Amino acid sequence: MSNTTPRILIVGGGYAGFYTAWKLEKHLRRGEAQVTIVDPLPYMTYQPFLPEVAAGSIEARHSVVSLRRHLKRTRVVTAKITGIDHANKVATVTPTLGEPWQEEYDQIVVTAGAVSRTFPIPGIADNAIGLKTIEEAVAIRDKLFSNFDKAATLPPGPERERLLTVVVVGGGFAGIEVFAELRSIASALLKKYPELSFEETHFHLVEAMGRIMPEVSLETSKWVMKSLGERGGAVHLDTQVTGAVGGNVELSTGEVIPSDLIVWTAGVMANPTVVRGSDLPVEERGRIRTRADLRVGSEDEIVEGAWAAGDVAAVPDLTGGGVGGYCVPNAQHAVRQAKLMAKNITAVLRGELPVEYVHKNLGAVAGLGLYNGVFQSGKLALKGFIAWLAHRGYHGLAMPSWERKWRVIWGWWNNLWLGRDIVNLSTVQHPRYVFEEFAARPKPPAASAVPAKEPAGTKS
Incomplete structure (x- = not known):
C-alpha cells in the first residue's frame, strides 16, 4: 500500500464505529484506503441485549461481536484515543501497556459512543x-x-x-x-x-x-x-x-x-475522554457538532476530513422528530448513520458529494x-x-x-x-481465590540469633 493511500482512523468500536468499518470494507476497493479502528475493547457490544444478559436469557459472549473476526481488512488497535489534534491530523493512541504514540490520519471518524451520566449523589x-x-x-x-x-x-x-x-x-x-x-x-x-x-x-x-x-x-x-x-x-x-x-x-x-x-x-453523556481531548467543535450538551451529511461542522462550516456519528455526535434530525432538533442517542440511529457514513466517506474519497442523513423513527x-x-x-x-x-x-x-x-x-x-441457565459465576471476578487459599508459601526466614551482651564490668 503506497504512502499516498488515504488513512481513515475510526475512534470507537461500538455500533457506529463497527458498522462504519464493516461497510467501508464492502464499499472501498482493495487498496483504495487504509482503515484503522481504535477501541479499548476488542469487541462491539449489542446493547439492546444487555437486559437479557442480566437475566440469563442470552450468553454474554453471544451479545458481543469480535472486531478482529468480522473486520477482515481493517487494522484493529486495542487502545484508547486520548487526544485528537485535527489541525495537524494526528491522534494520541494510549495502549494499556507501553508508551502512547501519535497516529496520523487523513480522515477521522469519531464514534466513541456514550457513558452513563450520573450526579453527585452520596453513595x-x-x-x-x-x-x-x-x-x-x-x-x-x-x-x-x-x-x-x-x-x-x-x-x-x-x-x-x-x-x-x-x-x-x-x-x-x-x-x-x-x-x-x-x-x-x-x-x-x-x-x-x-x-x-x-x-x-x-x-x-x-x-x-x-x-x-x-x-x-x-x-x-x-x-x-x-x-x-x-x-x-x-x-x-x-x-x-x-x-x-x-x-x-x-x-x-x-x-x-x-x-x-x-x-x-x-441517562447517558457523550464519551468525555474523547470529546474533551479533541479540538473538534462541541455543542452545548457536550457532543461533537455534526452536519446532516455526518461531516463535523455546522450548516455554514465544514471541518474537512472529520466525521462523527452515534451517541457522541449531535446529528440534526431532518424529520423534525428529534429532541431539540437532533437525533436521539439510540441504536436505530447509530447503525443507520454508520451505514450512510461509510457511503459518504467513500463518495468523498472519489470526489463525489455526500448525502444527508434522514431517518424517521420506525417505532x-x-x-x-x-x-x-x-x-x-x-x-x-x-x-x-x-x-x-x-x-x-x-x-x-x-x-x-x-x-x-x-x-x-x-x-x-x-x-x-x-430453561434459562442460572449458574452463578460471580467468583470469576476473583479466579485465583481457591489457588491462593491453599497455595504453599515459603516460611519467613528465622530471626538470626543475637549474642547476649556481657554483664558490665566482667572480663574474659
Missing part, C-alpha cells in the same frame, strides 16, 4: 452499577444470583429481604427492560429456592419524571406500569434518589429502601421479561406475547453477521426447552 459512584457494557450486565446477573444464594442461608428478616431487593434508577427503555427482566428471572429463581418466598423479593424503579418510557404513548406507558405492578414491581414517579449509603437507598419522598443491588440507567420495541413485551409504531401499539415476539425477531435480525445471529437464536431455542 451512587461507590455502590451503583450502570448498564452500558457487557461486563456490567454480567455483574448484575451474578450479583442477583449470588444474593439469592446468600439469602437462602439466612433466617427470615431485614437482612434477607435487603439481599432480595433491587432498585433500578431511570424509567427509559434501558431501565424498564432491565427492571422487567430481573423481576422475571427473580420470580423464576424462587422455584429453585424453597426457603424463599415471593413476598420477600422487592423490586423498585425510580423515575424523576412523571411518566416512564417517553418513546411510547402515555396510554402504552401506563399499560407497562400496570403490567409491572401485577408482577410485583413498584414504580416511583416524580421521585429522585438522594442517597445510597450503607445499603440504604434514600428517595426524595423520604422513603428509605434497603437494597444490595442498585442499577443506574438514568419502539421493548422486552418486559419472558413472554411479555411492548411495541409502538405511530398509533399502533402491540402488547404482551406478540410484542415480545416482535422484540426478539427485530433484535435477532439486527444482530450483526449471521454467525452472531445463529448463536443468539440457538441460545433462545435451547432456553425454550431447557
